[in-house]
Every structure is written in structure tokens, then in C-alpha cells.
Amino acid sequence: MKPAATPSLPEPASRRAGWRRGRVSHQLPQCWLAILTLFCGIFLSSAAPAKTNAWELVQGRGVLRWGNDAEGGAPYIFHAPDHPEILTGFEVDLANEIAGRLKLRSEFVQGNWDMLVPTLRQGGSIDIIIAGLERTPENQAKVAMSRPYYFFAQQLVVRAGTPPVSGLAGMRGKKIGVLSGTASQRLAEAEPGVEVKVYQDNVNYFRDLEVGRLDAVLTDTPIARAYLSGNTKLIPAGPPFARGAYAIAVRHDEASLLELLNPLIASMLSDGTLERIYTKYGLWNDDQPRLADWKDEGQVGEQHRSALREWSTYLPLLLKAAVTTVWVTCGGMVVAVVWGLVLALARLEGPRPVRWAAIAYIEVFRGTPLLLQIYFLYFGLAQQFGLRLPAGVAAIVSLGLNYAANEAENYRAGLQAVPRGQSEAAAALGMSRALALRRVLLPQALRIALPSITNDFIAMFKDSSIVSVIALVELTKQYQIRAIDTGDYVGLGLMTAGIYFVMSYAASLGARQLERKLRHDPR
Amino acid sequence: MIHVDALTKRFGTLTVLDGIDHRQAEAEAVVLIGPSGCGKSTFLRCLNQLESHDSGRITIDGVTLDAGARLDRETQRRLRMQSGMVFQQFHLFPHRTALENVMEGPLHVLKLSKAEAEARAHELLKKVGLSDRAHFHPSQLSGGQQQRVAIARALAMQPRVMLFDEPTSALDPEVRGEVLAVLHELREEGMTMLIITHEMEFAHDFADRVLFFEGGHVVESGPPKQVLSDPVHARTREFLRRVRPRH
Numbered sequence: 001m002k003p004a005a006t007p008s009l010p011e012p013a014s015r016r017a018g019w020r021r022g023r024v025s026h027q028l029p030q031c032w033l034a035i036l037t038l039f040c041g042i043f044l045s046s047a048a049p050a051k052t053n054a055w056e057l058v059q060g061r062g063v064l065r066w067g068n069d070a071e072g073g074a075p076y077i078f079h080a081p082d083h084p085e086i087l088t089g090f091e092v093d094l095a096n097e098i099a100g101r102l103k104l105r106s107e108f109v110q111g112n113w114d115m116l117v118p119t120l121r122q123g124g125s126i127d128i129i130i131a132g133l134e135r136t137p138e139n140q141a142k143v144a145m146s147r148p149y150y151f152f153a154q155q156l157v158v159r160a161g162t163p164p165v166s167g168l169a170g171m172r173g174k175k176i177g178v179l180s181g182t183a184s185q186r187l188a189e190a191e192p193g194v195e196v197k198v199y200q201d202n203v204n205y206f207r208d209l210e211v212g213r214l215d216a217v218l219t220d221t222p223i224a225r226a227y228l229s230g231n232t233k234l235i236p237a238g239p240p241f242a243r244g245a246y247a248i249a250v251r252h253d254e255a256s257l258l259e260l261l262n263p264l265i266a267s268m269l270s271d272g273t274l275e276r277i278y279t280k281y282g283l284w285n286d287d288q289p290r291l292a293d294w295k296d297e298g299q300v301g302e303q304h305r306s307a308l309r310e311w312s313t314y315l316p317l318l319l320k321a322a323v324t325t326v327w328v329t330c331g332g333m334v335v336a337v338v339w340g341l342v343l344a345l346a347r348l349e350g351p352r353p354v355r356w357a358a359i360a361y362i363e364v365f366r367g368t369p370l371l372l373q374i375y376f377l378y379f380g381l382a383q384q385f386g387l388r389l390p391a392g393v394a395a396i397v398s399l400g401l402n403y404a405a406n407e408a409e410n411y412r413a414g415l416q417a418v419p420r421g422q423s424e425a426a427a428a429l430g431m432s433r434a435l436a437l438r439r440v441l442l443p444q445a446l447r448i449a450l451p452s453i454t455n456d457f458i459a460m461f462k463d464s465s466i467v468s469v470i471a472l473v474e475l476t477k478q479y480q481i482r483a484i485d486t487g488d489y490v491g492l493g494l495m496t497a498g499i500y501f502v503m504s505y506a507a508s509l510g511a512r513q514l515e516r517k518l519r520h521d522p523r
Numbered sequence: 524m525i526h527v528d529a530l531t532k533r534f535g536t537l538t539v540l541d542g543i544d545h546r547q548a549e550a551e552a553v554v555l556i557g558p559s560g561c562g563k564s565t566f567l568r569c570l571n572q573l574e575s576h577d578s579g580r581i582t583i584d585g586v587t588l589d590a591g592a593r594l595d596r597e598t599q600r601r602l603r604m605q606s607g608m609v610f611q612q613f614h615l616f617p618h619r620t621a622l623e624n625v626m627e628g629p630l631h632v633l634k635l636s637k638a639e640a641e642a643r644a645h646e647l648l649k650k651v652g653l654s655d656r657a658h659f660h661p662s663q664l665s666g667g668q669q670q671r672v673a674i675a676r677a678l679a680m681q682p683r684v685m686l687f688d689e690p691t692s693a694l695d696p697e698v699r700g701e702v703l704a705v706l707h708e709l710r711e712e713g714m715t716m717l718i719i720t721h722e723m724e725f726a727h728d729f730a731d732r733v734l735f736f737e738g739g740h741v742v743e744s745g746p747p748k749q750v751l752s753d754p755v756h757a758r759t760r761e762f763l764r765r766v767r768p769r770h
Contacts, residue, residue, distance in 0.1 A: 424573055425614035425673075429628035429680060430604045439631055443618050 054254030058127055064099040064106055067126035069113040073202060074226035075281040076132050077108075091130045093277045094149065098130075101264055114181055114200065114484055117142055120251060121487065128250050128257070132220070134183055135247035141303040142487055144255040147262045147294055148245030149274065151287040154184055155224035156237040157217045159209060165216070165237045168194065174215035177205030177471075180481060183244050184218040197391075197471045198481075203227075204379070204471075209234060211382045213390070220244075222283055229282075243287065245294075252302035266292070307482065308491035314482060315495060321478030322499050328395045328474060329464045333457050335400020340407025341442075347408065348415055349433065358408070365405035370466055374398040378470045395467035403456055410452040414445030447518050454511030458504045475499060524549040524715045525570070525684060530579035531590075532565055539565045541739035542579070547732075550713040554726040554747070557736030558762060563719050566736070567686045570717070572603045584683040607677030611689040613669045615661040621648060621672045622657040628680045640679075647675035651705050667698030674705055685709065687718040691725075703729075723767055727751050735759045 058064060068077050070087060077089035087108065099106035109126045111119050116129050120143055132152075135145045158165065165171060172193035178184040180198045188196045197214060199205040202223050208214045210233050217224075221240050228234055248265075250257045268274050269291050278284040307314045346358035365373070378394040381387040389397065418441050426436035465476035473481070479496040483489045525547035532540040539562045547553055555563040568574040570581060578590045583605040588598050615624050625644035629635040635643070648654050651671035661669050670690060677685060687706070691699040703725055709716065710729065720726055726733055726747055733750040735743040735758075743750055743759045754760050 419614075421610060421612055421614035422616065425608075425610065425616070427573060428571055428603070428608035428610075429676070430600060430632045431628075432600075435631055439627065440616055444616075447618065 054127075054250070054257050055260060058104065058257070062104060064095070064102060064104040065109050065125070065127045066095045066099075066106065067109045067111050067116045067120060067129045068095075068131040069116070070108070070110050071113075071201070073223070075222050075283060090150075090277050090281045090283060091132070093280070094274075095130050097268065097273060097277070098261070098264060101268075102260065114480075117249065118484060118487070118489075120249060123251060127254075128248050128261075130248050132222070132246050133249050135245045136183065138485070139249070141301075141305075143249040144252050144258060144302075146248040146250075146258050147265055147296065148247050148291055149265050149268075150222075150246040150278070150283070151291060152220045152222060152244055152246060153240035153287070154187060154218055154242040154244075155221050155240050157206070157209065157219065157224050157228065157234050158215065158237040159212075160233055160235045162215075162235075162237070167238055167241060168218070171216055175213070177208060177214045177217045179205070179219065181484060182220070183242065184220070187242055188218050198473060199471050200469070206234065207379065207383070208471075211386070211388050213382070213388055225282065262296075305486040305488055306491055307486050307488040307495065311495065314486075314492060317482060318475060318478055318492075318495055318499055321473055321475045322503065324472060325461065325464050325474040325476075326503065328392070328399065328467055328472070329457070329460045331396035332399030332403060332460055332464065335396060336403035336407045336456070336460075337453065339400060339404035341411055343404055343408035344411035344415065345437070348412060349437070362405040362408055365402050370398065370402045370463065371469065373402055374467060374470060377401075391467075391470045391472050394470055395464075395472055399460060399464060399467065403460060406456055407453060410449040410456070411445060413452070414447075414449030415441060417448045418444045447515075450511070450515055450518065454508065454514070457511065458507050461500065461504050461507065524551070524584055525717075526580075526582040527570075528580045530566070530569060530581065531577050532562075532569055532574060533577050539739055540569065540576070543739075543741060545734075545741070547715065547717070549715055551731045552710050552716045552718070552729060553732045553734060554730035555717065555719045555734050555736055556721070556723070556726060556762070557734075557742075561736040562739040563734075563736040564688055567608070567688050567717060567719060570684075571606050571608045571686055572599050573608070575599070604680065605682060606684040606686050607680055607682035609670070609673050609677050609685070609687045609690050611692050613661070613666075613673045613693070615669055615673055615676070617661050620658050620660055621653060621664065621668075621675075624661070624672055625675045625679050628676065633680065643679055644675070647678050648672070650678075650708070651675045652701070665698060666694045667701045670694065670702045671705055674702075684715045684717065687716065687720075689719050689721070692721065721766060723751060723763070735762065737762070 068091060070077055070079070075089055076091045077087060080086045080088045092108070095108070096106045111126070113131060116126075116131055117133070117139070120126055120129050129143070130149075133139060133143075133145070135148055139145060156165065156167065156171075168176075168187065168191045171191065173195075175195045175197055176188050177197045177199055178188050179202050180200050185196065185198060188194055197205070197208075202219060205214060205217045205219075206227050209217050216237065217234075224236060228236060248261055250261075265274075274288070274291070275284055278288060343358050343361060346354050347362070348355075350358065374394065377398045378389060378391065381389065422440055422444065423436055426440040431439065464474060468474055468477035468480075475496060479492055483492045486492065525545060527543055527545040530540055530543040530545075531538065541562075543562075543566060545566075555566070557563050565574060569576045570583070572588070575594055576590045580587060580589050581602060582588075583602060586598070586602045586605055588595065588602045615621075616627065619627065622641070622644050625647055626637075626640040629640040629643055630637065633640075645654070645657065648657050651674055653668060653671055653675070656664060656668060656672075661672070664672065670693075674685075674690075690706070691702050694702065699722075706716070706718070706729065718729075728747075730747045732744065733747045734741050735750060735754070735756070737758055743754055743756045749755075750759065751763065754763065
């Protein structure tokens with residue numbers, strides 16, 4: 001359980017390298033080519049990968065490549081506070097010990113926590129995952145898992161001073177933060193009447209709990225223990241419950257590696273190595289000796305799931321997330337269109353200081369990443385000024401403020417394209433500047449700017465996926481969650497792309513209708 | 524009706540109007556002629572305050588605007604309301620119908636009721652012969668029709684003076700007549716008018732007085748017969764020779 005401790009800014013930005021506010025391109029041939037490629041992909045994926053002797057391959061390389069997320073945080077894997085260049089943590093010690101006993105060099109491979117399982121399954125870059133991965137049937141359907149190396153449990157965390165709560169059942173009507181794809185999420189979502197907010201990392205939900213956006217956090221005992229030590233604002237609520245087990249993951253077609261790893265874990269337990277490592281991080285407790293009693297109840301075989309075949313389960317989930325996409329986009333566009341107009345008028349008509357302020361605003365908002373602006377608005381304002389915007393509001397406002405800079409430029413282009421004679425004709429009729437703008441110039445400028453504005457509206461449908469970083473599950477996030485869950489990137493991808501296409505196409509039809517209606521040449 | 528004293532207008536270091544004095548009686552039709560760049564267009568734009576003058580005084584029917592360090596916006600607005608302006612390129616509002624173009628000023632500047640503004644607009648469109656085009660957009664009208672709508676739009680503000688800046692120059696010769704006919708009708712009604720034109724025949728038939736502008740000065744002023752047929756100044760003669768080579 002341990003994704004990014006600190007939001008890693010550059011990563012999502014680079015993942016969205018092609019993310020650009022943009023003109024809608026009419027590249028139909030490429031579009032069909034892409035669809036064709038996707039279908040080819042479906043057929044190819046059904047071909048079974050060749051069985052290999054995994055151990056020989058690993059031994060041949062002389063390196064054990066293990067995946068984890070170094071952004072994760074204490075106590076799994078983290079940069080030593082006094083030596084930031086050194087990675088430490090109980091899973092680092094564990095991996096080094098295992099590699100040592102196998103006479104291999106230990107090589108840590110960095111990956112985003114929620115992408116580790118897909119990366120392992122894809123093959124090629126990591127051999128095993130040691131990353132607080134739960135030994136659950138769901139995970140075992142995707143990867144083969146070793147015997148447990150640690151028993152954890154669920155811990156409810158609340159603000160200090162909160163009246164005592166009796167477990168999850170006492171949280172009805174309250175907001176609980178959980179980590180995406182964890183046992184905590186499953187438990188919280190199964191509890192009726194609890195509002196669950198899903199996070200992608202295990203630091204921001206604690207921050208949101210501290211500032212009051214959440215009523216509680218449900219998380220694994222090691223995370224709670226590490227975060228609460230030295231923290232006076234948050235306290236554990238009630239005893240830990242719902243025990244689970246962390247285990248090492250390997251590919252299903254390399255499950256033979258487990259025949260080496262399982263005895264190794266057992267011997268590390270019996271010779272006291274595990275106790276020594278866990279004690280070092282304050283993690284050894286009365287649960288752990290029972291690791292020795294663990295009995296394998298049989299491996300769960302690899303399961304290939306097809307979201308297309310189970311469309312009646314997944315399509316409603318995606319559609320529900322699409323509703324979030326729609327209201328975030330529409331709300332953001334309303335803010336952008338109104339605020340953009342104010343900016344454009346300030347820039348073109350205002351006295352000099354106002355003009356400069358508008359130009360500065362436009363350049364700053366166009367010149368910095370939208371992601372940064374969202375973090376600033378959602379986390380920054382709460383931290384610095386105690387202004388706690390709800391996620392939905394923060395999403396709409398940040399999209400709106402960002403796009404307003406663009407819309408301001410669209411309006412400006414429109415206003416500057418209106419012939420000068422129009423202002424003169426209005427002035428000659430005795431109109432004030434404000435009246436001339438309202439009655440004569442803006443109506444014409446709007447018609448000129450409309451195609452660019454509607455283009456931005458369609459672009460925002462896609463850009464709105466970025467708001468998933470503040471615990472809003474919109475369409476792309478839902479796709480990501482479900483694709484990781486099922487492993488069916490293609491089927492879900494086709495459904496998701498279909499929904500995006502329908503939304504964008506409906507928006508462009510609406511825009512064209514509006515343009516036709518507003519055209520002043522009725523012929 | 525119009526009283527201009529020592530009107531001066533500069534664009535940067537260029538003096539476009541250099542101390543113009545002008546008196547014009549009510550119902551008098553004055554035509555301005557002169558080479559391009561002579562300042563006649565700027566003179567009209569100063570009267571309407573599309574350009575503010577640098578020094579001098581403009582009075583139209585009792586409203587006086589002095590050039591000063593600080594522009595008196597309220598007086599400027601009142602002076603502007605005394606005159607109606609018609610442009611060479613019409614400058615109709617393309618997003619509104621002919622009727623709406625004419626209603627725009629009365630409705631939003633004079634704050635007439637919609638019914639009053641509409642009645643006035645219909646009456647004026649009838650006057651310029653375009654009752655059947657009331658609901659057409661400018662793009663559906665010919666140049667001559669557009670210019671007649673523009674005249675109706677200016678008249679709707681009930682100005683004391685009408686200013687025309689080359690009203691027929693952008694028009695095909697065969698439709699100029701319909702615009703000139705409207706001008707003649709206004710003259711019959713006793714409208715005080717200032718018209719810039721290059722059509723010497725029209726100037727000859729129409730004007731009570733012709734002013735010849737050059738270099739920011741009024742070089743010659745008098746009845747059309749005198750200025751156009753027997754000018755006193757050599758420069759006027761030269762200008763007329765260029766625009767009317769056959770004379």
C-alpha cells in the first residue's frame with residue numbers, strides 16, 4: 001500500500017505529453033488506423049506467452065529487479081531523512097536480504113505504485129514486486145503471490161479531539177479517505193452510509209483530514225503508525241481490525257520462482273531475520289509470529305477478464321464517471337467564458353494598471369501547468385490560508401481560471417477583428433463606450449471568437465481528466481482504476497473512448513448549431 | 524447654427540486643421556471639396572467629436588465645446604448629439620436588421636420605448652424608400668440601400684445638423700442617384716448639412732456654399748457658381764482642372 005507520498009508533479013504532466021489545448025484536428029485516416037491497431041491488439045493478446053524457466057533467466061542476469069514506489073513513504077521505502085540519497089525502509093532491507101540469499105545483486109526499480117502490477121504483468125522490466133501488495137484473490141488473479149511476509153491490519157485515523165468512534169460502523173454520514181485499489185477502499189465502500197473519497201497517494205488524505213475536508217482516514221497499520229508518530233493533530237480511533245497479508249508478487253508464467261521465495265521467507269522468519277528487520281522500523285508485533293502458521297490454500301490461477309463481455313457491469317460505472325466529467329467541464333467553461341470576458345475587457349479597455357494586471361494574469365495562467373494550479377488551489381490555499389475548497393469546486397475553479405486566460409485571448413482576437421468603423425458608428429450615435437461594447441462590438445466579437453471558444457470547450461472535456469489528482473473520479477480516472485483492476489486496457493479503453501467521442505461530438509454539434517444561429521448573414 | 528472658431532487639430536507633428544473658422548446658417552447646405560489629405564474629413568470628424576480638437580471652439584445650435592487640457596466628456600457628448608454622421612463605408616451593424624439598426628440609437632441612447640423607437644424607425648425607412656427591406660440584414664442589401672439605412676439611422680437621433688463623409692464614393696454609379704435623392708429631400712425639408720464629395724455636378728446643383736480645403740485651411744469659400752466655375756485662387760483652379768479635365 002504505498003503510492004506516492006508526495007504528489008509527483010512532473011510525472012502526470014509528462015504522461016500527458018500530448019496534452020495540449022487544441023484545435024480539433026480532422027485526422028480521420030489516423031483515427032481509423034488507431035482503431036485497426038487496437039483490434040489487432042485484441043487478437044494478439046489472446047496468444048499465450050511462451051513458458052520460460054524464470055529462475056535461469058534471473059540467474060543469468062545475476063540481478064534481482066524488484067519493483068516499488070520510492071515516493072511511497074515510511075516505513076516501506078523512503079529516503080533517509082538525514083541522507084536523502086539513501087533509500088531505506090523495511091521492504092528495502094527485505095529485498096536486499098532475499099537477493100543476498102539468492103546470490104543476486106538487488107536492483108530497485110521505481111514505478112508508480114498503482115502501475116506496479118500492470119508493469120510486472122507486461123514483463124521485461126521487473127522480476128518481482130515487494131511493495132506492500134495485499135495477498136487477495138483479486139490480486140492473485142493478476143499475479144502469482146508468495147506466502148505472506150507481513151501481517152497488517154486496518155486502522156481508522158481521526159483528528160485529535162474527535163469524540164470516540166466505534167469502528168467503521170460509527171462513520172455513517174461521514175467522509176472517509178482511502179487509498180485507491182486497497183483493502184481499505186473495499187472495506188469502506190462496503191460500509192453503507194459512508195462517503196468514500198479515493199486518493200492516489202497516502203499523504204494527501206492525511207492532509208485533507210488535518211484541514212477538515214475528511215472526517216477519517218482508513219489505512220494500513222504501518223502507514224498509520226509512520227504518519228502518526230510525532231503528529232499531534234491526528235490520532236488512531238479504536239484498535240486495528242481486518243487483518244491482511246503483504247506478499248511478494250511474480251508473473252503467473254514465472255510462478256516457479258515462488259518455489260524459491262516461499263522457503264526463503266519461511267527461513268527468514270525462523271532464523272529471526274524478519275523480526276530483526278521489522279523491529280528496526282517498529283513494526284514487529286504479536287501478529288507476526290503467526291506468519292509461521294500460514295498454510296497455502298492453493299494458488300488462484302491467472303484470470304483474463306474482458307470488460308467488453310462484462311459491459312453491463314462496467315459501462316454504468318464509466319457513464320457515472322462521465323457525468324462528473326460533464327459537470328466539471330461545463331462548470332469550468334462557464335467560469336472561463338465569464339472570467340475570460342472580464343480579462344479581455346480589462347486588457348483592452350482598462351486603465352494602464354488594470355491592463356497590466358490582466359496581461360500578467362493571462363501570461364501566468366497560460367505559462368504554468370494546469371496541474372500545478374490545481375494543486376495550488378486545492379492543497380495550497382487550504383494549507384496556507386485555511387480556505388478549504390471542496391474537490392468539485394476546486395476542479396471547476398482551476399479549470400475555469402486556467403481556460404479564462406485562453407478565452408480572454410479569443411475575445412481579444414474577436415474584438416480586434418471587428419472593423420474600427422463599428423466603434424465610430426456607435427460613437428456617432430452617441431453611445432458610451434460601455435454601451436457600444438455591449439450592443440455593437442461584443443455581439444460581433446463573440447461571433448468571431450465562437451469557433452475558438454467551442455474548440456476549447458471540446459478540448460476541456462479531455463483536459464478535465466487532470467482533476468483526478470484531487471480525489472475526483474472522472475472518466476479517465478475510472479478507466480484507469482477499472483483497467484488496473486481487470487487488466488483489460490483495450491476493452492475498457494474502447495468503451496471510454498466511445499463515451500468521450502459521444503460527448504465531444506455532441507458538444508461540436510451543439511456548437512455548430514449555435515454558430516449557425518448567431519451568424520449575422522442569414523443566407 | 525454652426526459656429527467654429529480657430530479650430531486646430533494635430534496628429535503628432537502634423538497639423539491637419541490650422542485655425543479653421545466656419546459659420547453656417549440653419550438650413551444651409553455646405554459642400555466641402557479638396558484633395559485627399561486636405562483636412563476636410565478631419566473637420567467633419569471634429570464637428571462630431573470622433574476626433575477631439577487641440578484648440579479652438581465649436582458651437583452647434585447653442586452647445587459649445589472648447590478645446591482644453593481636460594476634455595469635458597458631458598459637453599462632448601451633448602455636442603455629438605447635435606449632429607448625425609454618415610460614413611463612406613456605411614458602417615451599419617451587420618448583426619442587426621435594417622429596422623434594428625435604425626432603432627438602436629433611439630432605444631438605447633435616447634431611451635425611447637420600443638414601440639416609439641420602432642414607429643420612428645419605420646417612418647424613417649419609409650422616408651428613404653426602404654419600408655420593404657426593414658427586416659433584411661445589411662449583407663442582404665445593396666450598397667445604395669445600406670447607405671440609405673445609414674442615413675435613416677443617423678436621422679433617428681433627430682440631429683440638428685447632418686454630416687456626410689463622401690456618402691456616394693463607395694457606391695456604383697448607377698445607385699448613387701438613390702442616395703443623392705435622399706439628400707435632396709433632406710434639403711427640401713430644411714436640414715442643415717455638411718457634405719464632403721468628389722462629385723462636382725452634385726456640388727454645383729446642391730450646395731448653397733462650397734468650401735475648398737487644402738493644407739488644413741479653407742482656401743476658398745463661396746456660392747458653387749463662383750467657386751466651381753470661376754474660382755479666385757490658383758490652387759482651386761488647379762484642383763478643379765484635375766477632377767474635371769474637360770473644363
